[in-house]
Amino acid sequence: MSGTVPGPSQAELKRQVGEAALAYVTPGSIVGVGTGSTVNCFIDALGRLPGGVAGAVSSSEASTARLAALGIRVYAASEVESLPVYIDGADEIDHAGCMIKGGGGALTREKIVADLAARFVCIADASKLVDRLGRFPLPVEVIPMAAAQVMRRFAKLDAEARVREGFVTDNGGLILDVQGLSIDDPAGLEAEVSQWPGVVCCGIFARNRASICLLGTPGGVRTMMF
């Protein structure tokens, strides 16, 4: 019988980059930890790191629970001045390391923890690499009172923002998912949206872009440096 040999599944690629990220963690250090299914693979690998870590600063209640279940101490962001590295996934990443994040709704805490870190290591399967950001709906966290006005502002940019139904962030905010943006200038759009009244966080990570991306491909983990 002839046929093609199936490549690794997306879940397997996520597992591979989660494992590969361990190379960027110094045993005994405190590591910044993101949120999502790829990060879950990293957290599980972290539990097996020889020597272990001193602890983690987490970007969500979900990651905190997973870390704690493995006996990894979770520090508040306010307890550290800086972190050597932050490991997180992305919904999209471009060839300059700029990302769209927040598919899991944790973007605000993710950006806070990323901002503490000297290096952002993005872990993602190959489907996340794009030439231009914007096909994935841009998540934006807003204070509920501001939602309608922020939606009108996006409409003026010819984009459509929708409230993520039945979802409240760890901070008590709402998520708007914005479709129809063609993001030619990620840093410019991030700066613009971030200063609209009532916007808590814009899911473009250009200012806090990745320093390294470990991309899971059928041929193995590809390392991209930015």
Ligand code: 5RP
């Ligand atoms: C959560 C995020 C995640 O990093 C992003 O959604 C990717 O998730 P996954 O690893 O499950 O594909 O930004 O807010």
